[in-house]
Amino acid sequence: MSRRRAPLAVLSTVIVTAATLTASTAAQAATTTFTPTADTYVDNGSTGTNHGTSGQLGVDNSPVKRSFIKFTVSGVSGAVSNAKLRIHTDDVSGSESPNGGSFRAMSNVSWTETAVTWNNQPAIDGATLGSLGQVVRNAWYEVDVTGYVTGNGTFSIGVTSSSTDGADYDSRESGSTAPQLVVTSGTTPPPGDPVWVGAGDIADSGSGDTATAALLDTIQGTVWTTGDNVYPDGTASQFSTYYEPTWGRHKARTRPSPGNHDYHTSGATGYYNYFGAQAGPSGRGYYSYDLGNWHIVSLNSNISMAAGSAQEQWLRQDLAASTKPCTAAYWHHPLFTSGANHAPSTATRPLFQALYDANADLVVFGHNHQYERFAPQNPSGGLDNARGIRSFVAGMGGAGAYGFGTIRPNSEARNTGTRGVLKFTLHDTSFDWQFVPEAGKTYTDSGTTHCH
Amino acid sequence: MDKRLIVTLAAAVLLGGVATGYTALSGAAPEDAARSVPAGAGPRLMVLSNGKLSTVSRSDPAGSREVTEQRCDRAYSAAGTISCLRPVGALKAGELAVLDSDLKELKTVPLTGFPNRTRVSASGRMVAWTLFVDGHSYAANGFSTSTGILDTKTGALVTSLEEFAVEGMPQRPVDTNYWGVTFTSDDNRFYATMSTGGHRYLLEGDFAARKVKPLGLDDVECPSLSPDGTRIAYKKAVDGDPQKGWRVSVLDLATRKVTELAETRSVDDQPAWVDDRTVAYGIQRDDGLNDVWAVPADGSGAPAVLVPEASSPAPIT
Numbered sequence: 001m002s003r004r005r006a007p008l009a010v011l012s013t014v015i016v017t018a019a020t021l022t023a024s025t026a027a028q029a030a031t032t033t034f035t036p037t038a039d040t041y042v043d044n045g046s047t048g049t050n051h052g053t054s055g056q057l058g059v060d061n062s063p064v065k066r067s068f069i070k071f072t073v074s075g076v077s078g079a080v081s082n083a084k085l086r087i088h089t090d091d092v093s094g095s096e097s098p099n100g101g102s103f104r105a106m107s108n109v110s111w112t113e114t115a116v117t118w119n120n121q122p123a124i125d126g127a128t129l130g131s132l133g134q135v136v137r138n139a140w141y142e143v144d145v146t147g148y149v150t151g152n153g154t155f156s157i158g159v160t161s162s163s164t165d166g167a168d169y170d171s172r173e174s175g176s177t178a179p180q181l182v183v184t185s186g187t188t189p190p191p192g193d194p195v196w197v198g199a200g201d202i203a204d205s206g207s208g209d210t211a212t213a214a215l216l217d218t219i220q221g222t223v224w225t226t227g228d229n230v231y232p233d234g235t236a237s238q239f240s241t242y243y244e245p246t247w248g249r250h251k252a253r254t255r256p257s258p259g260n261h262d263y264h265t266s267g268a269t270g271y272y273n274y275f276g277a278q279a280g281p282s283g284r285g286y287y288s289y290d291l292g293n294w295h296i297v298s299l300n301s302n303i304s305m306a307a308g309s310a311q312e313q314w315l316r317q318d319l320a321a322s323t324k325p326c327t328a329a330y331w332h333h334p335l336f337t338s339g340a341n342h343a344p345s346t347a348t349r350p351l352f353q354a355l356y357d358a359n360a361d362l363v364v365f366g367h368n369h370q371y372e373r374f375a376p377q378n379p380s381g382g383l384d385n386a387r388g389i390r391s392f393v394a395g396m397g398g399a400g401a402y403g404f405g406t407i408r409p410n411s412e413a414r415n416t417g418t419r420g421v422l423k424f425t426l427h428d429t430s431f432d433w434q435f436v437p438e439a440g441k442t443y444t445d446s447g448t449t450h451c452h
Numbered sequence: 453m454d455k456r457l458i459v460t461l462a463a464a465v466l467l468g469g470v471a472t473g474y475t476a477l478s479g480a481a482p483e484d485a486a487r488s489v490p491a492g493a494g495p496r497l498m499v500l501s502n503g504k505l506s507t508v509s510r511s512d513p514a515g516s517r518e519v520t521e522q523r524c525d526r527a528y529s530a531a532g533t534i535s536c537l538r539p540v541g542a543l544k545a546g547e548l549a550v551l552d553s554d555l556k557e558l559k560t561v562p563l564t565g566f567p568n569r570t571r572v573s574a575s576g577r578m579v580a581w582t583l584f585v586d587g588h589s590y591a592a593n594g595f596s597t598s599t600g601i602l603d604t605k606t607g608a609l610v611t612s613l614e615e616f617a618v619e620g621m622p623q624r625p626v627d628t629n630y631w632g633v634t635f636t637s638d639d640n641r642f643y644a645t646m647s648t649g650g651h652r653y654l655l656e657g658d659f660a661a662r663k664v665k666p667l668g669l670d671d672v673e674c675p676s677l678s679p680d681g682t683r684i685a686y687k688k689a690v691d692g693d694p695q696k697g698w699r700v701s702v703l704d705l706a707t708r709k710v711t712e713l714a715e716t717r718s719v720d721d722q723p724a725w726v727d728d729r730t731v732a733y734g735i736q737r738d739d740g741l742n743d744v745w746a747v748p749a750d751g752s753g754a755p756a757v758l759v760p761e762a763s764s765p766a767p768i769t
Contacts, residue, residue, distance in 0.1 A: 050501065050517045053760060112741065114761035115501040117519045338740055340566070341588040343540060370740075402589075403720075404740025405566075406503030406525055406539060414740045443738065 029081060034071050034181040036172040037154075038113035041067040042121045052113035055174045056090055059101040059159045060166025066124065067101075067159040067169065068116060070109060071181040072413070073152050074446050082184040083149035084142045085129075085157060088177040090168040091138035099163035100132025100141060105148045106156035107385050110375060110410050124158030135167050149183060152432075153447030154412050194292040195221025197423040197436075199397030200259065200332060200366020203242035204231035208398030208419045211438035213246035215421050219436070222291060223250050224298070226366030226394055227259025227332025229271060234262035239274040246398075254278060257298045258285050259332040259366060268302070286311050288318050293428045295324035299351055301333035307350040315351060319358035325429065326451035327360035332367050334393050336381060338414065339368030340405035353379045356389060359452045362424070362431060366395040369402040370416040371435060373445060383410050390449050392433070394422040418443040497726070498529045499744060499762035505536065505555070507768065510726075513744075513759045522555055525567035528724075528766045531576030533604060537567035537583070548581050550604055561609065565598055569674060569722045572766075573635035577605050578659070580633030580642070590631075590673065590720065591694040599630040599644065601659060608659075613644065616657065619665035625649065630664075632674035632722050633657075636681060643675045643684060652689065654703075672703065674722035676731075678749070682706065685713075685723040685731045685749065700733055702749050715747045715755040724765045725749070726758070734763040 040052040045063035058065035069085070085103065089095045105126025116122065130143040149155050161167065170177040197219050203209040216223060230243045239248075247254070256279050262271040272282045280287025285300030297318060305311055319327065333345035335352050345367075355363065356379050376388030395402075401416045418441045425432040434446040495510040505522040509515060524536035525546075534551040548561040548570070565583030572579050579602045587595025600611045610616070613630040625648045633644040646655045646666060654672035657664040671692055675684045682705055687698035697718025702711045713731060721733040732746045742763035747755040759765065 046516075048518050048520065050506070050519050052517075053514050054516065112502050112761060114517065115504055115506075115519055120504075120519070120521065343566070372740075403736050406500075406523075407740055415738050416740065417738050 029184050029186050030076075030078075031182060031184045032073075032076060034073055034183065035178050036069050036181075037072045038070040038111070039068065039171045039179060040113050040116050041065050042116060042118040044118050047118040050114055050117050052116065053173060055171050057087075057159070057169040057171045057179075058166060059097075059161035059169075060164070061162050062164040065161075065166055066121065068106070068111065068122065068156060069159070069179055070111070070154065070156045071149075072154050072445075073149060073181065073183055074444055076152050076183055076185045078186040080146065080150050080183055080185045082182075083144075083146045084182050085145050086140055086142050086180040086182060088140050088170045088174075088179070089135050089137055090170050090174075091177075092168070093137070095168040096135060096137045097161070097163055097165050097167035098134050099161050099165075100135035100167050101159045101161040102131040103129045103143045103145070104158050104160070105129060105145075106158045107383060109154040109156045110407075110412050111156070112407065122156070122158075124160060126158075129157065132167075145181070149181065151185075151448045155181075193428070194294070194426045195219065195423060196224060196291060196294075196296070196328070196426055197221050197421050198224035198226065198254075198364075199394045199421045200226030200257075201228040201369050201395040201399040202247055202397035203229060203238075204399055205242065206398065206400065208400075208438075209242065209246040210398075212397050212419050212421055213249065215436050215438065216247070216250050219421070219423055221253070221423075223247075223254040224296075224330055224364070225254065225256040225397070226330050226364055227257050227301070228261040228366060228395075228399065229256055229259065231261055231399060233264035234258075234268060234270045235265050236270045236273060239270055243274070251275070251278070255289060255296075255298055257331050258300055258302055260302055263302045286314060288322075290322075290324055292426050293324055294326045294328060294426045295319075295322040297327070297329040297355075299329055299331040301331040301345065301348050301351075305348055305351050307353075309350070312350045312354060315354045316358070319354065319360070322358075326362075326426065326431070327355065327358065328362040328364070328424075328426075328431075329355050329360060330364040332365065334365035334367055334391075335363075335379075336374045336377065336391050336408065336410075337365070337368050337393050338372060338404050338406065338408045338411050339370055339393065339395075339402055341369070341402040342367050344408075349379055352389065356387065359387065360389055361449070361451045363389050363391040364422070365391065365393045366397070368393055369395045369399050370404065371396045371414065371418070371420070371422070371443075371445070372411055373413040373433075374408075375410040375412050376449070377410055381409065387452060392422060396420050413445045415443045415445070496768045497744075497759065498527065498534070498764075498766045498768050499759050500524060500527055500764040501762055502741070503539065505534070506762070508759055508762075510767070514757070517759075520555060522551070524549075524764070526570050526581075527764050528570050528572050529768055530572040530574050530766070533572050533576035533579065535570045535572050535579045535581065537563070537570050537581055539567070546583070548579070548602070550579055550602065559602070559604065559607075561600070561602060561611075563598070563600075568597070569632050571633055571635065571676075571722070573639050574637055574679070575639055577639045578603055578635045578642070580635070580644075582631040582633070591697075595629075597629045597631045599633060601633060601642070603639075603659065610659070610662075613657070613664065615662065617663040618646075619663055630655075632676075632686075634675050634677045634684070634722075636677060643677060645673045645675065652694075654684070654686075669703070669708070673698065675703075676723045676725060678725050678728055680728050683749070685725060687719055687721065687723070688712070690718070700731065700747070702731070702751075711751040713747045713749065713751055713755075714753050715745065717755075724767070726765070726767050732758055732765045734765070
């Protein structure tokens with residue numbers, strides 16, 4: 001192939017409506033460029049081999065090579081008016097191809113770069129985003145992915161080729177020619193929808209609860225807690241010594257749930273006495289309320305949750321009586337977690353099942369002192385983008401941080417060591433989430449999921 | 453032994469492979485696929501790639517890797533014996549699986565707790581493990597561990613080192629915990645950590661005699677004996693306080709001289725010797741992925757990533 005500089009090839013179905021919409025609602029547009037958080041390829045000529053650290057991304061039909069690219073989009077506000085994938089062919093002989101490949105969305109965004117092989121590859125199962133014809137060596141190409149990347153979140157793109165003379169692109173390991181996702185968004189006025197913010201595993205003798213309480217000072221809305229409100233034993237004096245001076249100043253707008261440390265005091269009397277009616281009927285620990293278009297249920301994972309138990313029966317009746325189109329629930333012990341300290345609590349599954357049966361949308365846990373976001377899942381932990389419930393572990397409210405063990409399937413984002421609060425904006429038919437870090441820290445995670 | 457393990461791991465990949473195409477990941481056990489042994493494969497390192505048993509080339513450990521579908525939360529291997537602490541499943545408690553180099557299951561031992569450490573003696577005969585039973589951190593108060601040893605040759609199984617007599621202590625203190633076994637080359641003596649009264653002593657054990665003997669050295673956790681048998685790499689609590697983290701260090705057994713290695717970050721791992729000059733260990737990132745790092749064993753140099761996105765290193769020799 002010649003070394004001539006290739007023209008920028010642009011493949012796109014221009015989305016006129018998005019551009020028009022942007023013009024009418026946005027004062028200004030912002031463009032942000034993201035590099036992949038993971039990329040790799042698989043090869044059916046070496047089915048057990050992982051190529052995650054390679055500088056190349058191959059696509060070919062003989063031997064079959066497929067490439068996978070993952071981006072995490074964060075910090076984008078307003079509607080996305082344009083998103084394009086930019087990808088660069090390698091500057092080596094043979095990287096050129098008559099067929100640059102077909103680019104498709106993928107539902108699996110939890111694969112890791114150094115574990116994917118031909119044998120265990122994630123399915124390339126989403127909409128076709130575009131395809132590239134002839135590609136030459138050492139050139140940039142673009143694929144319009146506006147239909148897929150609609151806001152903050154994690155996105156996977158799979159690339160295949162029907163040509164036996166495949167193409168080789170530069171991977172994220174290659175530096176300046178790594179793949180890019182260029183996102184243009186308009187700024188929109190802040191919505192007036194209800195804000196629902198909180199964390200679990202909160203107040204102890206350390207300073208973490210002070211840092212997270214300071215975040216609440218600047219965030220309006222209803223405050224939730226996912227248990228272990230105060231350490232070590234949930235006594236009245238610990239509530240007044242540790243919780244009251246920090247999160248306690250937001251008590252009037254707080255709807256808590258109890259954790260195992262709250263139950264170190266027999267019957268969690270310290271918890272029920274401190275929160276009073278805001279914790280629901282005293283001694284029971286489960287209750288519900290509405291916010292805007294949302295029905296919200298606070299549950300108690302320290303008592304029986306079995307199918308047929310009083311709590312599970314109450315939950316099913318409560319959900320059946322709700323007229324709200326969107327539903328959230330929260331409790332302490334996580335059904336889904338990759339934390340190294342506490343294994344998933346399978347005893348909570350009947351509660352998750354009842355919520356799934358009622359088409360609920362969102363569940364938040366605590367217990368492991370860290371942050372983790374899972375894809376929408378069914379009660380067995382299977383990926384379920386149709387009816388699944390998106391879940392979070394939000395145990396970063398103040399207590400000492402925990403590590404992670406083996407990362408579980410469908411885990412999409414994680415952090416330990418950053419205390420913070422998880423802020424939800426509850427729209428009429430969707431919710432936005434945003435991890436808000438303590439002062440001085442930078443980790444964040446945000447996105448949007450639609451209600452069922 | 454190297455070559456055979458490489459070949460047989462590849463064969464296991466072959467058996468565990470897939471021929472059904474695109475949707476291989478959806479959960480079912482993969483079927484089969486053909487592959488050949490990587491050309492020019494030399495000595496390798498076994499690691500876990502997010503819980504999957506894998507191998508990388510010793511000469512290019514950050515390069516491509518062979519990934520099997522065998523799941524372990526912690527693993528080690530020596531001389532064709534693989535110890536794999538399998539995770540707790542939906543319907544099944546955790547267990548130790550002893551595998552041969554074909555990944556054929558030779559023995560399983562049901563275990564309760566969170567997998568934490570495992571080790572195989574250099575000959576491949578002796579296997580040890582440590583699990584957390586209560587609590588899940590060596591820095592916490594009130595945790596307890598369970599440490600056991602299996603002799604794969606005789607089948608002798610010690611489910612808890614607490615069964616062993618403690619030399620110099622007619623009555624073993626009730627707060628005793630053991631963790632982090634490493635074996636000597638005679639397949640009988642071993643080293644481990646014994647914790648009691650807020651101290652974490654190095655002990656020497658005698659499997660046949662069913663006894664352990666504290667060596668009078670405090671703050672030696674998760675010992676790992678060098679291939680030449682002269683030194684122990686371990687984690688040493690900073691200022692004697694595990695809550696402050698651990699410094700990876702090397703103890704010369706003859707002189708009792710302690711050398712702090714060049715890694716200054718906290719290391720909570722049982723180190724592994726890649727060779728007589730190099731100590732490897734895992735460090736977790738904020739997002740829960742781990743990297744295997746290596747640092748010279750004499751205190752010189754600087755730590756460097758040996759295998760990115762991996763944990764539980766073991767040289768396959």
